[in-house]
Amino acid sequence: MAIEVFAPAKINLTLHVTGQRPDGYHLLESLVVFADIGDQLRVSKSDEMQITVDGPFAQGVPTDQRNLCWRAAELFGETVSIHLTKNLPHAAGIGGGSSDAAAVLNAMEQLFEWPCSASALSLGADVPVCQRGRATLMSGIGETLSETDIRPLDAVLVNPRVDVPTPQVFKGLTTKNNPAMTPMPAPDQNHALWHWLADQRNDLQAPAVAAQPIIAEVLATLASLNPQIARMSGSGATCFALFETRTQRDAAAQTLKQRNPEWWVEPTTLT
The missing domain is CATH 3.30.230.10 (Ribosomal Protein S5; domain 2)
Structure with a gap:
């Protein structure tokens, strides 16, 4: 079995x-x-x-x-x-x-x-x-x-195929006592969710970029596709962009694959 x-x-x-x-x-x-x-x-x-x-x-x-x-x-x-x-x-x-x-x-x-x-x-x-x-x-x-409700999010994941060791990223943190997250909006408030996410952070993004500068290039490329949010996940190097619709997501993924065929690019739904 x-x-x-x-x-x-x-x-x-x-x-x-x-x-x-x-x-x-x-x-x-x-x-x-x-x-x-x-x-x-x-x-x-x-x-x-x-x-x-x-x-x-x-x-x-x-x-x-x-x-x-x-x-x-x-x-x-x-x-x-x-x-x-x-x-x-x-x-x-x-x-x-x-x-x-x-x-x-x-x-x-x-x-x-x-x-x-x-x-x-x-x-x-x-x-x-x-x-x-x-x-x-x-x-x-x-x-x-703590479980939380969030509507499915259309996203593109991008990794430039570089490794980022987590201990190195944490070691590069200049400040370890950063402000906490603010309370999440209700799950049915779509625009409030976008604004809330934009006001939050990934505190590991800056030290990860210092370790692998190509992450900044990935983020800039994602931002050029007009997503709702573009940010790095975890300790990197994978970045994500969130889009309002699946059509926008898929078009962005296709553009990324054409422009940067050496990158790992995947459209996905996040829940």
Whole structure:
């Protein structure tokens, strides 16, 4: 018996760094949504741990204990065989590894028919929210999660195919005590949502641009397509642009693919 699960791309529409604890963990506030594109996994019971990988971004993915999927299975406490089809770029700020690990935990709970007794937070700040896979307000170090209503958003994701190591980006933060997010508007207030999003931030965007200046080029290119919002997700380098309609989104994606064929460009719906 095998369980097949989807690991969607995680998008931080906002990401405010509001402080740092004495143990070094950063305090965050973020509105997290999920795309309808992502990795695919197949998990089955096995006498020994095993990971196999294919897909357009399979190269360089570890198949041993370095893989967060392996560590997720160890956290659950059972041995499984995992096949991962890697469709999302690496070190891209869209939670690929965290979403994969969360998918493994969810699959193992179905496969073995009992809940994981250990905290998914030990695998990383994004793993608990990725287990939910739906619009969530995340705060603290990733342990405080609150469901929120948000209408589906038409978006284009763009990654210039450069890696941005998360520790390097956090190290580049000049200020770690930044203003918190303001309260979200009601989900049926579309124009209020656009204004609210425009007033929020990704505090990791500036240090990520310093580490990989091409991110600024991506953001400028997205802005030239007249989206409602253009911003970087997570610690980068993936950026997103939100559009009012699917037609505008698809036209923007086509333009981006023609202008920058070396970039990873995907139209998607965020929920």
